[in-house]
Amino acid sequence: MADDDKADVPGGPGQRxxxxxxxxxxxxxxxxxxxxxxxxxxxxxxxAPPWKYDIAAYLFLGGLAGGSSLLAAGADLAGLPNQRRSxxxxxxxxxxGSLYYLVHDLGRPERFHHMLRVLxxxxxxxxxxxxxxxxxxxxxxxxxxxxxxxxxxxxxRRLPTELISRASRPAGLVAALAAPAVAxxxxxxxxxxxxxxxxxxxxxxxxxxxxxAAAASGGVGLLLNPLDESGPARxxxxxxxxxxLTADQIMQRSMGITAEPLHEGxxxxxxxxxxxxxxxxxxxxxxxxxxxxxxxxxxxxxxxGSACTRWAVFHAGMASADDPKYVVVPQRERRDAxxxxxxxxxxxxxxxxx
Amino acid sequence: xxxxxxxxxxxxxxxxxxxxxxxxxxxxxRKGFFTDTSVCIGCKACEVACKEWNLIPEDxxxxxxxxxxxxxxLGASTWRHVAFIEQEVPARVAEASVAPAPSAxxxxxxxxPTLPGDSPDAAEPTDFRWLMESDxxxxxxxxxxxDVCPTGALMHTEFGTVVVQNDICNGCGYCVSACPYGVIxxxxxxxxxxxxGIAQKCTLCYDRLTEGQTPACAKACPTDSIQFxxxxxxxxxxAGRLDQLVEAGEPNAQLxxxxxxxxxGGTGAFFLLxxxxxxxxxxxDPVVTTRHVGAMWRQAALAAVTLxxxxxxxxxxxxxx
Ligand code: SF4
Ligand code: SF4
Numbered sequence: 001m002a003d004d005d006k007a008d009v010p011g012g013p014g015q016r017x018x019x020x021x022x023x024x025x026x027x028x029x030x031x032x033x034x035x036x037x038x039x040x041x042x043x044x045x046x047x048a049p050p051w052k053y054d055i056a057a058y059l060f061l062g063g064l065a066g067g068s069s070l071l072a073a074g075a076d077l078a079g080l081p082n083q084r085r086s087x088x089x090x091x092x093x094x095x096x097g098s099l100y101y102l103v104h105d106l107g108r109p110e111r112f113h114h115m116l117r118v119l120x121x122x123x124x125x126x127x128x129x130x131x132x133x134x135x136x137x138x139x140x141x142x143x144x145x146x147x148x149x150x151x152x153x154x155x156x157r158r159l160p161t162e163l164i165s166r167a168s169r170p171a172g173l174v175a176a177l178a179a180p181a182v183a184x185x186x187x188x189x190x191x192x193x194x195x196x197x198x199x200x201x202x203x204x205x206x207x208x209x210x211x212x213a214a215a216a217s218g219g220v221g222l223l224l225n226p227l228d229e230s231g232p233a234r235x236x237x238x239x240x241x242x243x244x245l246t247a248d249q250i251m252q253r254s255m256g257i258t259a260e261p262l263h264e265g266x267x268x269x270x271x272x273x274x275x276x277x278x279x280x281x282x283x284x285x286x287x288x289x290x291x292x293x294x295x296x297x298x299x300x301x302x303x304x305g306s307a308c309t310r311w312a313v314f315h316a317g318m319a320s321a322d323d324p325k326y327v328v329v330p331q332r333e334r335r336d337a338x339x340x341x342x343x344x345x346x347x348x349x350x351x352x353x354x
Numbered sequence: 355x356x357x358x359x360x361x362x363x364x365x366x367x368x369x370x371x372x373x374x375x376x377x378x379x380x381x382x383x384r385k386g387f388f389t390d391t392s393v394c395i396g397c398k399a400c401e402v403a404c405k406e407w408n409l410i411p412e413d414x415x416x417x418x419x420x421x422x423x424x425x426x427x428l429g430a431s432t433w434r435h436v437a438f439i440e441q442e443v444p445a446r447v448a449e450a451s452v453a454p455a456p457s458a459x460x461x462x463x464x465x466x467p468t469l470p471g472d473s474p475d476a477a478e479p480t481d482f483r484w485l486m487e488s489d490x491x492x493x494x495x496x497x498x499x500x501d502v503c504p505t506g507a508l509m510h511t512e513f514g515t516v517v518v519q520n521d522i523c524n525g526c527g528y529c530v531s532a533c534p535y536g537v538i539x540x541x542x543x544x545x546x547x548x549x550x551g552i553a554q555k556c557t558l559c560y561d562r563l564t565e566g567q568t569p570a571c572a573k574a575c576p577t578d579s580i581q582f583x584x585x586x587x588x589x590x591x592x593a594g595r596l597d598q599l600v601e602a603g604e605p606n607a608q609l610x611x612x613x614x615x616x617x618x619g620g621t622g623a624f625f626l627l628x629x630x631x632x633x634x635x636x637x638x639d640p641v642v643t644t645r646h647v648g649a650m651w652r653q654a655a656l657a658a659v660t661l662x663x664x665x666x667x668x669x670x671x672x673x674x675x
Contacts, residue, residue, distance in 0.1 A: 040437060040635030041420045043427055049531035050540045070665035078669050107525020107540050107551030114505040114524045121651070122644045125528045126504035176665075180658035187657070188650045192502060192643045193531040199643065202650050206657035214664055235668040243660070321531075328632045331639035342613035344641060 037332065039324040046194045048321040051105050056314040058101035059186045060216065060307045062132075063209060065094030066183030067217025067236070069139055073176035074232055076169055083233060086224040088143045088172065090217065095136050095182070102132075124188040131185055135178040142172035183213035190317060196327055197320035200258040201313070204251035208309065211247055214240025215278060216306035222285060222299025227292055234285050234295070237302050241282035244309060245275065258326050261319040262312060270312035278305030367645050369614035372495050372514040372622075384514035385563060386622035387572065387580055388588040389488055390595060391634075392607070394579040396422060396486035400434040403574035407559065408433065411547050427635070428489055430541035430549075433556040434571050437634050439485040487634045488571070488580055491516065491537045491556035492611055493622030494642065499529035499538050499553075501644040507553070514585070515558040515622055525551040534618065534640035558622070585622060592626055604628055610636060617641030 039045070049055075072087035103109050116133065120126040145168030148161045187209040191202035198205075218237025222230050252259045262271050281301030288294025320326040335341075373381035404410065413431035418424045421438040428435045493515045500508045500516055507523035510516055518538075527540045530553065538555040541547065559569035567573075572582035581588060589612050599607040610631050611624030617640050631638050 038630065038632050040439070040633065041423075043635055045536050045632075045635060045637050046534065047530050047536040047539055050527040050542075067661070067665075070662070074665060074669040105526075107527065107553075108523070111505075111522075111524035114507070114522055115526075117522070118504070118506045120501075120504065120506070122501040122647050123504045123528070124650075125502065125526060129504060177662075180661040181654075183661055184654040184658040188647075188654045191650050192647055193528075194498065194534040194536075194640075194643060195531055199646075202646060203653055206650075206654040207660065210657040210661040214661060218668075231672055232668040235671060236665060239664050239668065243664070324632070324635070327637050331637055332632065335639040342610075342616035342639075344615065344617040344639065 037325050037328040039328055042324065044322050045324045045327040046196070046321050048195065048318045049193070050107070054101040055105055056311045058098050058105075059190075059209075059310040059314065061094040061098040061101070062186050063183045063213030063306065063310070064216045064220065064303070065091045065098060065139065066179040066181075067213040067240070068094060068220065069135075069142070069172070069175045069179035069182075071217050071221050071233060071236060072142060073172045075229070076172055078232065080225075080229040080232070083221060083225050083229045085146045087217070087221060088139075088146055090220055090224075091139045091175070091179075092143050095132065095139050099132060099136065102129075122192075124185055124192050128185045128189055131178065131181050135175055135182050138171045138175035138178065142168050142175050144168045144171070180210065183210050190313065193317075194327075195317040195321045196258040196330065197255065197261050198313075198317040200255040200330070201251050203254060204247045205313070207247035208244055208251060208313070211240045211242070211244030212306040212309045215244055215281070215302040216240075219281060219285075219299035219302035219306070223296045223303070227290070227295065230295060233299075234289060237299060238282045238285050241278045241302050241305070244278055244306070245282075248275075248309070257329050258320055261316040261323075261326070265315070265319060267312045267315035267319055270308045270315065274305045274308035274312055276305075277301045277308060281305055367496055367619055367642070369619060370495060372497075372510045373512050376510045378512045381512040381514070383584040383586065384622065385558065385583070386493060386514070386585040386588055386624070387490060387558070387569075387582055388592050388624060388626070389490070390579050390581065390592070390626045391485065391487040392579075392595075392599060392604070392626060392628055393577045394436070394486040394488055395577055396436055396438055396484065397576060398425075398436050399574040399576060400488050400571035400580055401425060401432070401436055403570040404434045404556070405431075407562070407570035408557070410554075411544050428491070428537050428539075428555075430539040430554040433490065433554075435489045437485075437487045437489055439487075439629075439633060441483050441485060441629070442481055443483050445479040445481050485628055485634070487625065487627065488575075489634070489636070490571070490623050491558075492535055492618070492624075493556075493558055495614065495619030495621065496642040496644060497618070498532040498534055498642045498644060499555075501642065501647075502528050502532040504528060511560055511563075513558070513560075513563055515560065515563070516555075517557045517560050518553050518555065520549055520552050523552045525553065527553065529553050532643055534637055534642065589624075592624065595626060599626070599628075606630065617645070 068087040068091035072084050072091055075083035075087060103112050106112060115129045118126060119130055144164035148165050184206045187206035190198040191205055193199060214236050218233045218240055221233025222237060225233065252262060261267055281298045284294055284298030288298055371384060410431050413429060416424060418426050421440060423438040425432050425435050497516045500510060504526060505522050505524055507519045508516060508529060525540055529538050530540060538553050541549050541552055541554045543550060562569055568582050572580040592609055592612060596607055596609055606629045608627055609624060610627050611621035614620035627634060
């Protein structure tokens, strides 16, 4: 073995001191002290899921659909026809795309129906599949009212168009009631894993995600609708953006060392982009409320910011699985804090434990 | 929420018998592995026997360049993995060596391995040691992989072990990210293998167990580093062996996974290690994700209500611009 290999010897002195130094971001450096840890040749300890990039799109589209259903139902009740139509279309499109990506990433997609064999509260993937299955048809039916007038007359005469139109509103309301679950369960999907940066975010991530869902759907609402109908969408988007940014700040602080991946590499780029786009979009939406163009651009920025947030969280989790530091250091601290040994249950309160 | 979850008939933490907890009435005693790494010689017989018996395809022939460990990690096509750790430690006198006394060897006229310092021409002991550890699925009492599987493909058997049902798994890969030990993985190739696209891991040779046989790895292990049996008995044996090692002056010797109060309720495969778990690539303090699932759903519900309330407020403030 060559001399310079020594640093990689597990348990050797080189390994202990191996830390990743970053030139930038002085403030985080204060919160996160340099980590000392030992590992097995720096090999990962936990495994990242075999999901590709499109799962990040799935997270975004689910949020977009959920928020849009709320927007559609509200617009229906408040009498905003343009907003209602666009939001219903976005909701169905979003959920369809979301389902496509979900099935697409399965190793055996032809067995998707096995997902509906059981309902398990311990499995967010199971709960989520059920939520989507319950929500999807109603989101689809809600669109009926918008489609009926567009049908060729021949076809329209043979369909129960009257019934379809009348079912739209109740269906839209049911979809809106299920929608918040569609937007928030994806947070549990990520946090109910062993990937350090996801599981450490388990308190705040649902709030980041619903905020991001509101920002995305409200933003798209702003983009697609005239000024005289965009009041609620604007408020939803700006409120969502504020929630997203605030929850994100709290989350970063409570994640400890596992917040690092959120600031590095690909995740870091998305994270910075998300903050700029969401923040600027929200400011623009407030200041530009009399300008159609400024509103549209701001809406688009908030939607893009929301997507970047999902991408950032997705990649940060994947990166945290690759570096054993994020597994060893927090677990080691927990173990040492209670004086070693395995007796986790006695030392740590159940749900309050991080 | 947690109370509601337990009402569904299963426990999510604590010391339980996994077979009983999963509905087997009158199951056989819980089976498991005790891997005593202090006697492992790194021969990889377990790796090979496992591959042979379970018809596992090769997963690439590659030199890792880091040690004798070219397998590198557990995975879809590696259900036993022998870790090699090269450590600098002060040289020890031969008397302190704690390998169990061998029964009188039969001379086959072959070059034979001896203890350092035993044969007259052996070199001086050096400030160096190898640690070897044969790693495997831990067959957790509260197995995260079982908890999160959306199809029910992962289950506890009557022996308290954890298996994947190949005909049910849809390959979502969620179990992969749930396992706190990084054990289970979705098989990606070679094409034509029936289990491609399906989560794969050690079954503790379920097929052999049902026939009353010993798992292939334990059967093949020449030093009894891998011991198979009733978990209760193994835990007792392990405690005795630990005492022996500590007495012989192994300050860092420790059992890993045996304690039923740990984050996964104790594992069905546990280890005697000579250094801290992370040195072997094991997580120091793993916790089953399900322990927090009640809190997670609560947070998600709060967030959902926030979103609903926010939407209502956005409309309550008036319709137009
Ligand atoms: S070690 Fe991982 S794969 Fe094995 S039973 Fe536990 S959670 Fe499942
Ligand atoms: S990959 Fe298979 S075994 Fe793993 S969680 Fe998905 S369905 Fe279950």
